[in-house]
Amino acid sequence: MMWMICLFGGLGAMARYVLDVSIQRGWNRENRRTNRNFPLSTLVINGVASLCAGIAMMSYYSQSVDMDTVMMFVVGFLGGFSTFSTALNEVVSLIRQRRFTLALGYGIATVAVPLICVAAGFGIALLANPA
Structure with missing residues (x-):
């Protein structure tokens, strides 16, 4: 079981990299003229991970999915996919650039968006599998 969690963690990290690069390319292309440097990709990735975690956990609570599957997906894949430490580093980077606002x-968004997404994930799972 442990090796599966590790494998899924690696897959999650690769998925994060691909999505991060894709979002950054599009975002930077759109904002090149205005010189806005907002770390959108990390916020999106953590939001998606939180939404998926909410769906997975509510699916487990409603007994639609077993614990081993949840562990591989949430701890493994989503653990490798999400990146709270990068979000905090980006906050510090913005402070160092004196972009305090x-x-x-x-x-605030780094905390609020994932919380909202987890709640949305719970709601989606409840709608999909009313108990």
């Missing part, structure tokens, strides 16, 4: 907003 953006740092504060991003810091």
Whole structure:
């Protein structure tokens, strides 16, 4: 079981890299003229991971999925996919650039968006499998 969690963690990290690069390319292309440097990709990735975690956990609670599957997906894949440490590093980077308002907003969003996404994931799972 442990090796499966590790394998899924590696797959999650690879998925994060691909999504991160894709979002950054698109975001940077759109904002090249305005010189806005907002770390959108990490916020999106953590939101998606939280949404998926909410769905997975509620699916487990409703007994649609077994614990081993949840562990491989949530701890393994989503653990490798999400990146709270990068989000905190980006807040510090914005502070070092003296972009205090953006740092504060991003810091709040870094906490609020995943919480909202987990709740949305719970709701989606409940709609899909009413008990």
